[in-house]
Amino acid sequence: MLILNSCSFPQGNKYSTSGSEANWKSYPALKSDPIIEHPKDKTTSLWTDRLLQCGYQNQRFTPEERSEGTILMKMIEWPKPPKPAVPFLKSSDPSHVHFVIVNSGKTFYVGDQLQVMLRMNDFEGHPKQYGGDYLQGRIHTPALKAGSAGTVVDNQNGFYYINFNLSWPGKVEVSVSLVHPSEGIQALDRLRNDWPERVYFKSTFKSGDISETTVCDLCLPQTEPLCNFTDPRTGEPWFCYKPQKLPCSARINHMMGGYQQKLLKGEEGHYFQSGVNVKKRILPSGSGYVIVEPSPRTGTDLGKCFPGKPLLSPSGFYYQDQWMAKTCNIQRFDTPASITDCLRGKKVFIFGDSTIRQWFEYLIGFVPDLRKFDLGNSPKTGPHLALDINKKIKVEYYAHGKPIRIAPISLQDLPFMANKLDDIKGGKSTVIAFTIWCHFNTFPVETYIRRLQNIRRSILRLLDRSPDTLIVIKTANVQALPRQASLYNSDWYSYQLDLLLRKMFEGIKVAFVDAWEMTIAHYLPHNLHPKRVIIKNEVDVFLSYVCPLKKG
Template sequence: AGNVEVSVILVHPSEGIQVLKRIRDERPDKVYFQSKFRSGTTTEETQCNLCLPDDLPICNFTDLKTGEPWFCYKPKKLPCSARVNHARGGYQNGLLMTEESRFFQSKVNLQKPILPSGPDYVTVEASSRAGASLGQCVRGMSLTSPSGFYYKDQWMLTQCNIRRFNTPTSIIDCLQGKVVHLLGDSTIRQWFEYLDEFLPDLTKFDFGETKKNGPYTAVDIANKIMVKYRCHGPPIEFSDVSSQHLHYIANELDEIRGGKNSVIAITIWAHFSTFPVEVYIRRLQNIRRSIVQLLNRSPDTQIIMKTANVRALKPEHSIFHNDWNCFQLDSVLKKMFKDINVAFVDAWEMTIAHYLPHDIHP
């Protein structure tokens, strides 16, 4: 019981959301990508994306197994097979009409705190359920909203009691004898970085991969723990990924044997917020299909879906990556996986509820 401060923030006005919808759906090319092609001493660089105008010859890199499309303009001298990397190229300019820019002004109508006209707190009464045992969190539990709250800086779920791992020993006891697969964007690469730093006997092996992009592998031989990280396939706005490392999550899942000693954590959202929602739905459908197949052959496999989280909004970037588009993706993800035996880490509600400033890498 006690007083709880209420915070209300205008993230986008309704006029701004209409603009975001238009740009998202009408300009899927607003973020462009590039690949290098190399053979001997000859190097060429061309533009790539989910779809490209066919006014120039094109290399078709559509994944044969999932059907996920990806294209690059064909180099003038080199064959398509000479592709060596993938990278973000940049952002298109001039997407806003003159009058639309006024809807994206920081602290005016973009993440503007709404000040109260009276008391800025509510008084919370003690619940008769306070202290009652909710039972342990298990896979397959449906998500609720709100899914939890912070109490003394600890995230508490409304449905079940969270098992906490505050020491290296507690984490090692949980992961002993297990292989952990971390698949997705940089917000789950953070999990690898945390474990690598926090567990004293976990040794990261350097295979010459690009820093921050992976793939990574770390091993604790004494406790028989292996942790792997791999980024998802394009679109992905990393600076430099070897074309040999562009693996789709669905294909990775199909190669995992699974079982009680396999833990898989997946997050995929941040690099899809600039594309029409249909692109994201197709990607999740492929992943869902592979998860269902994996659970059918190995029901004991632990699979965790980490949701999207809120991010800092700068006026110059908000038309590309913003919380409105990410909220749509988050809603799709939760609906797509709600009826299968996976666990959720609801990072969206955890980051919205926290008092620290929003950050894509909380």
């Protein structure tokens, strides 16, 4: 079964953690002259060494980029269990755990901090002595359709604290879930590093009446002759097995191939049981809520939204189903006219995957005058074009390039995002929105870091030649995790990539739409493709940067 530009498998939380590196499965490097320059200190070249094993021989790294990659790899290290193999009964069991609200008897006011604490136990009810579990927490008031995400602190001794900002008055309930036990994360880490080809792709080669299809991938074992399709502009590698009859130049498209199965070993399968230890709710000990009083302090005007502001955590909260940002005033674009007035004279480029294609679909579905032109492309692949000729609005959508799980798409329709950015003139009438994360969940983290470095370089060039260009980044979002989905698109994979995305664009004149916290904080069940109410809020945040308040 093909997944059409989707990160799902067929059917913000901020941790304070540390850990060690996973083992690496070596792939034969292609024969070419490596351009990567290695410093004498081996520790600073480790991450580029791993890129070489995935075919990145044609990359040029600055000393700053090499150093940055090492720092980022260190930043996302995750605590591991003290032993490589932990019996299932000794693994984390959320049914034996209860959280406690710290100082639950005090009077809380809007603006205060709320903290909950828990100690993880195993299936035998024994306290665990190490950390590494991945938790998500939120506070919410169903009657007010209010919610906010929490920040998780892992003490790495079995104790966890989750901190929340109290942003509205009333009865505020606490929800905590174990997304993955530490033992499951150890398995996910192994899969990501040992099996980067567990999702594979295909391409069709065609010449006249002859057609052949072969397997393709970013990290492709050289078990037979390869076609090297490394992009000449970015140096981003891509490989396909060579067809039997046709030359490599006969390649015409890219498509999803399939999923490798039976990847878990030993007791690892026990760590991925829906309703047992994957996204399993942890119940409170005693009261699971607090009563929050209105704050005697007066609020402040947050002012208009503009790029370059740091992304806080929590970045905002829902109230009456509307997202309220912590850093600026979000406007509500509740009518088609309000959106067309905002986008008048604008050229909007949207790059990414199906989770940001939802923005394009929302806009053309909500605004009648913004008409989609039939370019003969599949709705789930693109590229797509929508125009409002009278108001001189143009909106384009492009998939972000390989790797991407998608229905057959022509090579001409699947450019690398960095190349498209280099081709955009930019200016005050140009708006760029992008996301890139979930299709890298099955690959070594180093490949994602390098892709972001290439994209960032193009963005900096764009801002240098056209500083008035607006660039908005949509962060990752959470999803439902049935058993098999965890092995390919776990929230833990997405969370790590999201941390890297935020860090790599820190201090640059870009704006963020925090889809991560917006999907955790909402009352709707987690869904890779969020429901319309969430997408509407994401688009409101996006447009609040396009058309900030006149005052403030």
